[in-house]
Amino acid sequence: MSAPTTPAPLNPDGSRRTFMKQAGGFLGLALAPPFISQAERLTALSKKVEGVSTISLKVNGAVRAIRAEPRVTLLDALREYLDLTGSKKGCDHGQCGACTVLVDGKRVNSCLTLAVMTQGKEITTIEGLAKGEELHPMQAAFLKHDGFQCGYCTPGQIMSAVACVQEGHAGSADEVREWMSGNLCRCSAYPNITAAILEAKTQMG
Ligand code: FES
Ligand code: FES
DSSP: OOOOOOOOOSSTTOOHHHHHHHHHHHHHHHTOOTTSOHHHHHHHHHTTSTTOEEEEEEETTEEEEEEEOTTOBHHHIIIIISOOOOSOOSSSSSSSOTTEEEETTEEEEGGGSBGGGGTTSEEEOGGGTSBTTBOOHHHHHHHHTTOOSSOTTHHHHHHHHHHHHHTTOOSSHHHHHHHTTTSOOTTOOHHHHHHHHHHHHHHHO
16 A cells, blocks of 8 residues: 655745745735725736736727636626626526626627637627617616516616517517526516517617
8 A cells, every 4th residue: 555645835845934925925815905996806816826818808899808817707707807797697507697798799698608708799788788878778668667676687688688679589478588588587577578678679670
């Protein structure tokens, strides 16, 4: 039977100085004072993690660059790196639709999409739907028909609804229900959501 191997020590020379140098970087981040923003904290952390690279995203017409690992999802890139918190994280598993955004006009669950895969594409989030003070017809219809209660699912519902109409899948209430079935609403505002989509369809041409 071979002798058990001893794991390599964290600080090979055993000195307190070496240990403090190794631990200091991460401790410094963990104990950073609260006035350091989340974005600054992530940027500082990214400098210490291998595999971090610059990811360029075109979001709502503007090109934005972030420094992140390739495993970062589009949802986290939007929310944590770009402060676009309209897209919501409901399940983080592709089951609720709260994170829906448009990529080149197609709806995607941004929690299941790697940010790095969307480079060079047009990303549209709920923040990019209105034209200045003028709401998108879908937003206006949701307001008119009370298509929400708590509102947590609403950004995802609206982005999905815009694509649903553009895909030609809003011909009837039944069709809307079918093609919006990936967007869950815990408040069960479904009848109002369906009514809003059918009305917005007439405005969207
Ligand atoms: S958060 Fe993406 S599908 Fe639920
Ligand atoms: S309005 Fe509350 S989850 Fe849909």
